[in-house]
Amino acid sequence: MKGVAIVGTGHSKFGRRDDASLRELAFESTKEALEDAEMSTHDIEATVISVANQFLANQTQSGAIVTDYTGMNTKPSFTTVAACASGSAAIRAAWTAIASGLHDTVLVCGVEKMTEVSTPRITEFLGFAGDPKWESRPTGITNPGIYAMFACAHMHKYGTTERQLALVAVKNHKYGAMNPVAHLRREVTVEDALKSRMIAYPLKIYDCSMISDGAAAVILASEEKAKKITDTPIFIVGLGCATDTAAMHDRADLTSFRSVVEASKQAYKMADVSPEDIDVACVHDCFTIAEIMAYEDLGFCEKGRGGNFIEEEQSYIGGKTPTNVDGGLKSKGHPLGATGVSMAVEITKQLRGECGSRQVPGAEIGLSHNLAMHGTHCMVHIYRR
Amino acid sequence: MKGVAIVGTGHSKFGRRDDASLRELAFESTKEALEDAEMSTHDIEATVISVANQFLANQTQSGAIVTDYTGMNTKPSFTTVAACASGSAAIRAAWTAIASGLHDTVLVCGVEKMTEVSTPRITEFLGFAGDPKWESRPTGITNPGIYAMFACAHMHKYGTTERQLALVAVKNHKYGAMNPVAHLRREVTVEDALKSRMIAYPLKIYDCSMISDGAAAVILASEEKAKKITDTPIFIVGLGCATDTAAMHDRADLTSFRSVVEASKQAYKMADVSPEDIDVACVHDCFTIAEIMAYEDLGFCEKGRGGNFIEEEQSYIGGKTPTNVDGGLKSKGHPLGATGVSMAVEITKQLRGECGSRQVPGAEIGLSHNLAMHGTHCMVHIYRR
Numbered sequence: 001m002k003g004v005a006i007v008g009t010g011h012s013k014f015g016r017r018d019d020a021s022l023r024e025l026a027f028e029s030t031k032e033a034l035e036d037a038e039m040s041t042h043d044i045e046a047t048v049i050s051v052a053n054q055f056l057a058n059q060t061q062s063g064a065i066v067t068d069y070t071g072m073n074t075k076p077s078f079t080t081v082a083a084c085a086s087g088s089a090a091i092r093a094a095w096t097a098i099a100s101g102l103h104d105t106v107l108v109c110g111v112e113k114m115t116e117v118s119t120p121r122i123t124e125f126l127g128f129a130g131d132p133k134w135e136s137r138p139t140g141i142t143n144p145g146i147y148a149m150f151a152c153a154h155m156h157k158y159g160t161t162e163r164q165l166a167l168v169a170v171k172n173h174k175y176g177a178m179n180p181v182a183h184l185r186r187e188v189t190v191e192d193a194l195k196s197r198m199i200a201y202p203l204k205i206y207d208c209s210m211i212s213d214g215a216a217a218v219i220l221a222s223e224e225k226a227k228k229i230t231d232t233p234i235f236i237v238g239l240g241c242a243t244d245t246a247a248m249h250d251r252a253d254l255t256s257f258r259s260v261v262e263a264s265k266q267a268y269k270m271a272d273v274s275p276e277d278i279d280v281a282c283v284h285d286c287f288t289i290a291e292i293m294a295y296e297d298l299g300f301c302e303k304g305r306g307g308n309f310i311e312e313e314q315s316y317i318g319g320k321t322p323t324n325v326d327g328g329l330k331s332k333g334h335p336l337g338a339t340g341v342s343m344a345v346e347i348t349k350q351l352r353g354e355c356g357s358r359q360v361p362g363a364e365i366g367l368s369h370n371l372a373m374h375g376t377h378c379m380v381h382i383y384r385r
Numbered sequence: 386m387k388g389v390a391i392v393g394t395g396h397s398k399f400g401r402r403d404d405a406s407l408r409e410l411a412f413e414s415t416k417e418a419l420e421d422a423e424m425s426t427h428d429i430e431a432t433v434i435s436v437a438n439q440f441l442a443n444q445t446q447s448g449a450i451v452t453d454y455t456g457m458n459t460k461p462s463f464t465t466v467a468a469c470a471s472g473s474a475a476i477r478a479a480w481t482a483i484a485s486g487l488h489d490t491v492l493v494c495g496v497e498k499m500t501e502v503s504t505p506r507i508t509e510f511l512g513f514a515g516d517p518k519w520e521s522r523p524t525g526i527t528n529p530g531i532y533a534m535f536a537c538a539h540m541h542k543y544g545t546t547e548r549q550l551a552l553v554a555v556k557n558h559k560y561g562a563m564n565p566v567a568h569l570r571r572e573v574t575v576e577d578a579l580k581s582r583m584i585a586y587p588l589k590i591y592d593c594s595m596i597s598d599g600a601a602a603v604i605l606a607s608e609e610k611a612k613k614i615t616d617t618p619i620f621i622v623g624l625g626c627a628t629d630t631a632a633m634h635d636r637a638d639l640t641s642f643r644s645v646v647e648a649s650k651q652a653y654k655m656a657d658v659s660p661e662d663i664d665v666a667c668v669h670d671c672f673t674i675a676e677i678m679a680y681e682d683l684g685f686c687e688k689g690r691g692g693n694f695i696e697e698e699q700s701y702i703g704g705k706t707p708t709n710v711d712g713g714l715k716s717k718g719h720p721l722g723a724t725g726v727s728m729a730v731e732i733t734k735q736l737r738g739e740c741g742s743r744q745v746p747g748a749e750i751g752l753s754h755n756l757a758m759h760g761t762h763c764m765v766h767i768y769r770r
Binding site: 023046060068078082092376377 | 446448449459463467486625629648757758
């Protein structure tokens with residue numbers, strides 16, 4: 001098995017990008033990644049594209065549009081889909097293509113254009129990731145409703161509070177304000193968050209991630225190639241991936257994601273590290289409760305102690321496991337297909353020491369945690385300087 | 386790089402399957418593949434799912450439904466998308482996962498449920514694979530119209546005739562009638578085909594593949610594992626993949642697919658074989674002209690001689706390169722996400738000598754050729770007994 005490293009990263013500004021179409025967003029991130037690696041399209045052997053939702057694009061083959069517009073024809077390419085974890089699936093597929101020896105360099109580009117669709121339709125389109133036969137259609141439940149159930153179960157079982165949920169938003173906005181590519185670059189107070197508009201009890205608007213446009217790209221290379229390209233290759237040394245039931249009614253426990261526990265176990269084992277070794281993490285805070293559950297399911301703290309973990313500022317820079325110091329989905333934004341790739345960009349920059357005011361000092365080992373829908377898939381990657 | 390072989394195959398009946406939902410079709414094929422390999426779900430380490438079109442499923446995450454319903458939770462999984470070549474992309478991704486050493490056994494399941502959607506909407510949904518910004522939306526062109534342009538260009542440049550196109554349908558229906566899983570199991574005459582209803586000149590209804598429901602599954606294993614599982618592993622020894630422009634107006638030539646030429650070159654080189662070595666082929670005859678172009682672009686005959694190739698029955702059993710002797714997309718059916726996997730099933734059975742009346746005697750090397758839309762992607766796989 002060949003070693004595989006990230007040798008270049010690119011990231012469009014996330015936000016409401018009326019100035020750029022899907023293909024233009026992809027181009028922004030791809031161009032930056034090539035420049036970062038000092039490579040040209042000729043140096044890329046293949047691409048893997050991530051676009052999660054065909055309804056948002058009103059197109060079933062955005063991958064072809066992206067490869068075409070970014071000058072990557074006629075190189076091998078396909079698109080990966082795993083709802084909001086599509087970007088991490090793309091990195092996983094690219095990793096295996098290189099580790100197998102089939103390719104030496106693969107560019108991964110994740111992109112989603114979400115703001116062209118009206119808000120009620122977006123919520124409907126995002127809800128299409130559930131089980132349409134037995135759950136999402138008959139009951140009409142959408143993502144905020146599903147995560148509200150997780151939050152209620154967690155509050156009931158472990159005494160987690162609405163204030164603790166709000167504190168996740170406070171942290172992520174604090175760091176998002178420092179991140180030039182973040183969608184919503186402003187701090188919020190715990191009082192603001194607590195009195196913001198209710199979406200689905202106990203989740204208020206500040207407990208929810210945003211609808212954003214954006215793209216992110218990484219270039220992966222084999223160890224041998226990577227060392228020629230850059231002095232600071234960031235190796236992906238652990239990969240975990242697991243699935244869980246499509247329907248909520250089949251879950252035994254609403255306070256934990258089985259897919260996260262399983263995927264992280266695989267990744268820690270492969271990387272030969274433990275949760276204590278993680279210097280910086282990007283976790284899937286599509287809703288604040290998801291970040292609290294991630295602390296627990298990834299083993300950053302004991303089960304049920306996620307609320308205390310944020311309260312004690314253990315996920316701040318200076319705490320035990322700095323988490324989402326790029327702003328997370330909450331403040332940076334969550335353009336579905338881009339999100340997993342955006343996490344890889346952030347961890348790479350952190351391990352290279354390029355994050356300025358939000359740099360985790362001396363970070364050597366990073367982790368990304370990317371969920372599909374309500375944990376139907378979880379992808380965990382571990383990175384090492 | 387580890388050797389990778391197919392050790393089990395499963396195939397649902399293709400057709401209008403009012404009796405089965407998407408998840409039930411996936412189950413049919415998966416169960417058969419497990420039984421064929423004498424394996425249980427416990428023996429499968431990971432899955433790759435292929436579902437091409439989210440509009441047909443009215444669902445954005447059918448992969449989660451499939452893994453769930455086929456008992457594959459919590460194993461690693463993601464879905465591949467490359468329009469009608471999604472199934473071959475899934476096999477490519479599974480192949481690299483095994484060749485890299487990440488997994489030893491991967492199940493690939495491709496499925497599509499198409500007949501629940503009304504015909505005008507299907508044509509619209511399939512057209513969503515084009516370039517929406519500059520072509521498919523502004524001009525309203527759909528797939529039959531695009532392939533009609535290829536046919537006209539080929540007729541103009543090489544003198545290919547409507548009768549030659551019809552002969553492709555005659556052959557594929559002849560063999561489809563012998564295939565128990567085919568959608569339309571009846572022979573047609575060249576006269577029937579020529580006088581059938583015009584769809585887009587020169588393509589008549591018998592020049593077009595059908596709207597079908599169906600699923601297919603293959604189990605891939607590392608060489609070491611494969612030899613323990615079966616006495617007849619079928620190795621995938623060549624992989625080719627290439628892309629081309631999303632918009633027709635960017636193509637320099639409408640009589641050849643650049644992606645096919647490029648992908649087949651890669652696959653032949655990797656397998657160290659030439660077109661003359663191919664004993665049996667499954668090619669992407671979404672329209673009859675596509676099969677004629679495939680003969681040429683894959684090197685089965687000279688450029689411009691595809692019409693003669695079918696006229697001389699060189700693609701029949703007993704001819705130079707028996708092609709689509711399972712009925713092809715034309716008669717077997719074309720449930721998008723299933724198609725590439727179905728090709729792998731057929732080639733595996735041919736190389737194992739299990740195809741009865743439509744067996745190519747002594748076949749040792751097979752090839753599959755799977756297109757996305759109008760060749761935006763092409764995946765070519767070469768298999769060896």
